[in-house]
Amino acid sequence: MPELPEVETVRRDVSLRYAGHTLVDIAVTGRRTVRRHPPTELARLTGQRLVGVGRHGKYLLFEWEDGRVLVVHLRMSGQLLAAAAGDPRALHTHGVLVFDGVGELRFVDPRTFGELFLATPGSGTGPDAGLPALAELGHLGPDALVVDAAHLQAALARRRAPLKVVLVDQRALAGLGNIYADEVCFEAGLRPDRAAGSLTPEEVGRLAGSVRTVLEAAIAGRGSSLRDLQYRDLYGKPGRYQLDHKVYGRPGLACPGCGQPVQRVRMGARSAFVCARCQR
DNA sequence: ACAAATACCTGTAAGC
DNA sequence: TGCTTACAGGTATTTG
Numbered sequence: 264m265p266e267l268p269e270v271e272t273v274r275r276d277v278s279l280r281y282a283g284h285t286l287v288d289i290a291v292t293g294r295r296t297v298r299r300h301p302p303t304e305l306a307r308l309t310g311q312r313l314v315g316v317g318r319h320g321k322y323l324l325f326e327w328e329d330g331r332v333l334v335v336h337l338r339m340s341g342q343l344l345a346a347a348a349g350d351p352r353a354l355h356t357h358g359v360l361v362f363d364g365v366g367e368l369r370f371v372d373p374r375t376f377g378e379l380f381l382a383t384p385g386s387g388t389g390p391d392a393g394l395p396a397l398a399e400l401g402h403l404g405p406d407a408l409v410v411d412a413a414h415l416q417a418a419l420a421r422r423r424a425p426l427k428v429v430l431v432d433q434r435a436l437a438g439l440g441n442i443y444a445d446e447v448c449f450e451a452g453l454r455p456d457r458a459a460g461s462l463t464p465e466e467v468g469r470l471a472g473s474v475r476t477v478l479e480a481a482i483a484g485r486g487s488s489l490r491d492l493q494y495r496d497l498y499g500k501p502g503r504y505q506l507d508h509k510v511y512g513r514p515g516l517a518c519p520g521c522g523q524p525v526q527r528v529r530m531g532a533r534s535a536f537v538c539a540r541c542q543r
Numbered sequence: 544a545c546a547a548a549t550a551c552c553t554g555t556a557a558g559c
Numbered sequence: 560t561g562c563t564t565a566c567a568g569g570t571a572t573t574t575g
Binding site: 376 | 567569
């Protein structure tokens with residue numbers, strides 16, 4: 264499932280390959296792929312040069328020379344794949360962007376949760392890192408890669424919800440999902456089912472450091488691909504950070520820290536993986 | 544006001 | 560073996 268490290272890996276590769284090139288055609292065939300406005304509006308991007316690719320949380324921002332922004336969210340099973348014009352089209356290919364000189368960028372998404380839309384610029388306050396302010400992303404908290412302890416403290420304070428629930432809440436912090444929330448909690452030595460507001464300032468500081476550490480390591484590993492290989496990079500290759508998961512998806516296996524079996528704990532409809540000895 | 548449940552999907556795996 | 564069912568999960572929306 265693409266979370267921040269996977270989206271960031273795709274962002275870097277897409278930017279390297281397509282930035283500076285001009286869109287010569289865009290075709291969206293998926294019925295659900297563009298659902299916030301008429302899909303035909305995307306045609307107005309043709310002729311525009313892609314000036315850069317940004318990211319806020321799990322959202323990719325394709326920035327064009329006229330200031331317009333095409334937002335892409337991969338959700339559960341979306342992939343962006345580089346392809347040449349003649350390459351056979353993978354099943355569930357819902358969109359194709361054709362660039363001058365560098366071939367196609369294809370959007371493939373079996374579960375069809377992913378989406379593309381043209382954002383509305385200029386409204387609300389933007390995220391820090393030089394990204395455009397977009398009305399549709401105004402609800403997002405700060406990007407998890409640049410969050411600091413002070414913000415985390417404020418986001419967690421007085422909240423009775425479990426720590427993990429707050430960590431995956433994109434309004435509090437943008438970018439963490441199921442995998443990295445569990446891994447971050449383990450790295451910080453904190454149980455995901457602790458009440459968020461019960462963390463001491465020292466624990467919040469540890470948590471902030473762990474968010475950064477885990478995400479940077481995961482990006483270095485080009486993200487996590489699970490058994491279903493739903494996450495693949497721009498060139499169709501899986502990530503390798505799943506090999507470094509300490510607790511996620513490892514129930515009954517030895518905790519790398521102490522050797523005790525990792526437990527699966529139910530948290531509402533979802534579950535979390537935790538080491539009862541290493542996490543308090 | 545916030546919190547929990549649900550809808551949206553398909554592929555895979557487990558269960559019978 | 561072949562069928563049915565459960566599960567995976569991010570976000571918007573609905574319900575509590």
